[in-house]
Amino acid sequence: MSAGLWGRIAPDARVVYVDNDPLVMVHARALLTSTPEGRTDHLDEDLRNVDAILEQAARTLDFTRPVALMLLGVVIFLGDDEDPYGVVRRLLDALPPGSHLALSHTITGPALAEVDAAVRYWNAHGTPRLVQRTPEAVARFFDGLELLEPGVVSCSRWRPEESHPGDAEPAEVAMYCGVARKP
Numbered sequence: 001m002s003a004g005l006w007g008r009i010a011p012d013a014r015v016v017y018v019d020n021d022p023l024v025m026v027h028a029r030a031l032l033t034s035t036p037e038g039r040t041d042h043l044d045e046d047l048r049n050v051d052a053i054l055e056q057a058a059r060t061l062d063f064t065r066p067v068a069l070m071l072l073g074v075v076i077f078l079g080d081d082e083d084p085y086g087v088v089r090r091l092l093d094a095l096p097p098g099s100h101l102a103l104s105h106t107i108t109g110p111a112l113a114e115v116d117a118a119v120r121y122w123n124a125h126g127t128p129r130l131v132q133r134t135p136e137a138v139a140r141f142f143d144g145l146e147l148l149e150p151g152v153v154s155c156s157r158w159r160p161e162e163s164h165p166g167d168a169e170p171a172e173v174a175m176y177c178g179v180a181r182k183p
Contacts, residue, residue, distance in 0.1 A: 014039045014040075014060050014061055014062070015039070015040045015041070015060075016040075016041045016042075016043060016056075016057040016060050016061055017040065017041070017042050017043070018042075018043045018045050018047070018053055018057075019042075019043075019044070019045075020044060020045060020046045020047075039060050040060075041056075041057070041059065041060040043056050043057065047071075047074055047075075047077070047078065047087060048078070048082060048087060050087055050090045050091055053091070054091070054094050063094060063095065063096060064096060065096065066095070066096060066097075066098035066099045066100070067095045067096070067099045067100075068099070068100050068102065069091055069092065069095060069099065069100070069101050069102070070102045070103075071088065071091075071101070071102070071103045071104075071141075072102065072103070072104045072177075073104055073105075073106075073175070075087075075088065075103060075105055075141065076105055076106050076130050076131050076132070077128050077129070077130065077131070078131065079129065079131055080131070084131075084141075085140060085141060085143075088101070088103070088141050092145075092182060095182060096182075097182055097183060098181065098182065099181070099182045100179060100180065100181050100182070101141070101142065101145060101178075101179070101180050101182070102177070102178075102179045103138075103141050103142070103177065103178060104155055104175055104176065104177035105133055105138045105141070105175070105176055105177070106119070106130060106131075106132050106133075106174055106175055107132060107133060107134060107135050107138060107174050107175070107176050108132035108133065108134060108174075109134065109135070109174075112174050115132075115174040116132065119132055132174075135152060135176050138152055138176045138178070139151075139152040139178070141178075142178055142180045144183075145180035145181060145182055145183070146180055146181040146182075146183055147178060147179075147180045148178070148179045148180060148181065151178060152176055152177070152178035153176060153177070153178070154170075154172040154173050154175070154176055154177075155173055155175045155176065155177045156170040156171060156172060156173045157169065157170055157172065158177055158178075
């Protein structure tokens with residue numbers, strides 16, 4: 001998202017983009033820029049380093065006002081032994097009431113044999129390792145939050161009427177998502 005879009009929607013927006021991939025960060029710095037009224041910062045940091053992220057983000061974000069925490073396709077890189085639920089909870093605990101969490105995650109299930117095989121192949125030959133979780137396990141990231149409709153569902157089915165009005169329900173994909181408000 002460029003400053004052009006943010007500038008039209010919320011020119012005074014403050015955005016902190018966090019990633020630990022050097023190539024991604026080059027693109028982010030080129031494409032995600034500030035407006036005169038707002039501010040964008042880029043943190044070269046790993047999601048596992050919650051304290052460092054929060055400390056650096058506080059230079060840009062006002063943690064007394066609601067914040068949108070978007071963890072889109074990133075928690076899939078945290079193994080169960082790395083306490084992914086604790087990482088997300090620690091980030092949320094630093095945010096005030098009224099903040100929102102948007103999270104997407106690759107899933108596994110009986111009908112997803114091809115996806116499971118592709119992830120196994122990737123994990124055998126590529127890095128970083130990917131973690132799949134069941135839809136129920138993805139829903140656990142939203143425990144204690146007020147889940148927005150339609151809940152934790154296939155990303156293709158998140159508000160499909162807005163992107164495909166009048167069309168049949170889109171096919172399910174192996175990526176689930178949800179948005180929730182911190183009470």
